[in-house]
Structure formats: C-alpha cells, structure tokens
Amino acid sequence: MAKKDPTDLSVEEKLSTLYKLQATLSSIDDKRALRGELPLEVGDLEDEVEGLNTRLSKIEHEIADFQSAISQKRNEIGAAEQSVERYKSQLEEVRNNREYDTLSKEIEFQTLEIELAKKKIGEANVRVSERQQDLAKTQEVINDRQQDLEQKRSELSEIMQETREEEDQLKAQAKDLEAKIEPRLLASFKRIRKGARNGLGIVYVQRDACGGCFNKIPPQRQLDIKMHKKIIVCEYCGRILVDPELAGVKADVIKEEKPKRKRTTRRTKKADSEDYKDETAE
Numbered sequence: 001m002a003k004k005d006p007t008d009l010s011v012e013e014k015l016s017t018l019y020k021l022q023a024t025l026s027s028i029d030d031k032r033a034l035r036g037e038l039p040l041e042v043g044d045l046e047d048e049v050e051g052l053n054t055r056l057s058k059i060e061h062e063i064a065d066f067q068s069a070i071s072q073k074r075n076e077i078g079a080a081e082q083s084v085e086r087y088k089s090q091l092e093e094v095r096n097n098r099e100y101d102t103l104s105k106e107i108e109f110q111t112l113e114i115e116l117a118k119k120k121i122g123e124a125n126v127r128v129s130e131r132q133q134d135l136a137k138t139q140e141v142i143n144d145r146q147q148d149l150e151q152k153r154s155e156l157s158e159i160m161q162e163t164r165e166e167e168d169q170l171k172a173q174a175k176d177l178e179a180k181i182e183p184r185l186l187a188s189f190k191r192i193r194k195g196a197r198n199g200l201g202i203v204y205v206q207r208d209a210c211g212g213c214f215n216k217i218p219p220q221r222q223l224d225i226k227m228h229k230k231i232i233v234c235e236y237c238g239r240i241l242v243d244p245e246l247a248g249v250k251a252d253v254i255k256e257e258k259p260k261r262k263r264t265t266r267r268t269k270k271a272d273s274e275d276y277k278d279e280t281a282e
Contacts, residue, residue, distance in 0.1 A: 012228035014181065015202070015242050018189055021177040022202045028170045029199050031163040038156045045149040052142045059135045066124045066131070073117040073124070080110040080117070185231070192238055202240040204247040213237035 009017070087107045094100045178186055193201030196212065203211030205222060215236040217225075225232050226243045233240050244250070 009180075009182075010228075011230060012246065014185060015228065015231065015240070016246055017177055017180050018185070018202050018240065019204075019242055019247050021174060021181065021189070022193075022200065024170055024174045024177060025193070026199065028167060028174065031167045031170070034163060035156060035159050038152060038159065042149065042152045042156055045145055045152060049142060049145050049149060052138055052145065056135065056138050056142065059131050059138060063128055063131045063135065066128045070121050070124045070128075073121045077114050077117045077121075080114045083110045084114075189240065192233075192240065196237070196239065200239060202242060203234075204242050204244045204249055206244070210234040210237060210239065210241060212239040217241070 084107050087103045087110070091100065091103050091107075094103065181189070189201045193199055198212070200212050205211065205217060205225060206214075208219075208222065209216050213234060213236050215234065217234070221232065222243075224230070225241050226245075228243075228246065231240060
C-alpha cells in the first residue's frame with residue numbers, strides 16, 4: 001500500500017496525528033523529568049573539576065618556576081663564592097695599592113651578590129611553601145568534587161538505564177509520526193511547543209477554555225474546533241486547539257449545573273393595598 005502524502009491528509013487526520021505526536025513527546029519529557037537536575041549538576045561538577053585541575057596545573061607550574069629560580073640563584077652563589085676565593089688568593093700577590101683596591105671591591109661586590117641571591121632564595125622558598133599549601137588544599141577540593149561527581153554520574157546512569165529503552169522506543173515512535181505530518185505544520189508545532197512553558201504545542205478544550213492557558217473560548221470558536229475544517233490556534237497563547245473527542249478524551253468535564261432559581265411571584269401594588277385594607281379593617 002502506497003504511503004499517504006502528509007499534504008493529502010484531512011485536517012482531522014492532521015490534528016489527530018499531531019496530538020499523538022504531542023502525547024509521545026510529553027511522555028519523553030516525563031522520562032527526562034525523572035532525571036531532574038542531575039544532568040545539570042553533573043555538568044556543573046565537571047566544569048568545576050576542570051577549573052580546579054587548571055588551577056592545580058597553574059600552581060604546579062608556579063612552584064616549578066620558583067624552584068628553577070632557586071636552583072639558578074644557588075648556581076650564581078657557587079660561581080660568586082669561587083670568584084671570591086680566587087680574588088682572595090690574588091690579594092696575596094698584589095704589587096700595589098691599586099690592584100689591592102680593585103680586588104677588594106670585586107670581593108665586596110661578589111659578597112653582596114651572594115647575600116642578595118640568598119635573600120632571593122629565602123623569598124622563593126616562602127613562596128614555594130605557600131603555593132604548596134594552596135596545591136594541597138586544591139587537591140583536597142578536587143578529590144571531594146570528584147567523589148561528588150562520581151556519585152552523581154552513578155545516579156544519572158541508573159536513571160538513564162531504567163528509561164533508555166522506553167525513551168528510545170518513544171523517540172522512534174515520534175520520528176514515525178513526524179514523517180506523517182507536513183513539514184510546514186510540523187515546524188509551526190515545534191515552534192509553538194518550544195515557546196510553551198509546559199512543552200504543549202497542541203491542547204484540547206477543557207471546560208470551554210484552552211487546555212494550555214485556560215482562557216475562555218467563545219462558543220462559535222468551539223464549534224469551529226469541533227468541525228475539524230481548519231486548524232485553529234488559541235488567540236491568547238498560540239497553541240493549536242482540538243476538541244476532546246478527537247484527542248481521545250471523554251467528556252471528562254461535566255458542566256457544573258447552575259443552581260436553579262427559585263421562582264418568585266411578583267405582587268402588584270393593587271394586591272398589596274387590598275391586603276393592607278383587610279389588616280386595618282380587622
């Protein structure tokens with residue numbers, strides 16, 4: 001049997017198929033709702049752990065830079081100490097005051113360089129100690145967040161495992177239904193559904209009102225909806241409207257009976273005056 005072109009479907013068939021698609025998509029939404037905020041929490045924890053790892057790497061690089069600077073200063077101290085020893089040995093062989101003064105100044109300069117280098121090493125060691133403390137704290141936070149992340153991932157995995165098969169079936173069903181709907185109508189439905197807070201793009205009339213926004217629908221418009229001659233949308237929320245019968249819903253809402261008015265007899269002024277005369281005569 002040849003597959004019917006979506007554009008050849010009657011309005012009633014289009015609305016019926018569209019409502020079935022809405023029901024299927026709502027079921028998928030319900031399955032996803034079971035996951036709650038877990039996917040967002042997992043995503044946030046993953047981002048946080050990634051940020052902490054970046055921070056950890058930065059601290060490690062800083063410590064490495066300080067340690068490299070310390071090593072360089074120690075090498076400079078070694079070279080300066082060798083120079084001092086050499087200059088001191090040369091002092092024993094000086095021939096005049098000029099050479100003695102020059103060597104003395106060199107020894108003094110190298111001694112100052114050694115002291116400065118030792119000061120720099122001391123400052124760098126302090127910085128290394130501080131950064132190592134930061135490193136330990138950051139690693140501790142990472143471990144805590146990693147445990148939380150593994151727990152959340154495990155919870156999410158369990159929920160996904162429970163609902164995956166049903167969700168896949170619903171997705172396949174939704175795909176088949178979408179193929180039966182003309183692209184233009186399907187695009188409009190998806191646009192309406194995306195803008196709707198509850199994800200409903202098509203609703204049935206309930207208690208003479210839109211099933212999405214609950215605004216009253218005029219009787220004539222309700223009649224048009226029941227006729228299935230054209231696709232009608234709510235003038236307030238923009239959702240597509242169908243009657244309960246087409247949606248497969250029983251007339252669940254029995255209209256509330258209005259309280260019966262008591263019939264009152266209106267008395268004429270003449271009757272009232274006659275009653276008054278009778279009372280005075282007595």
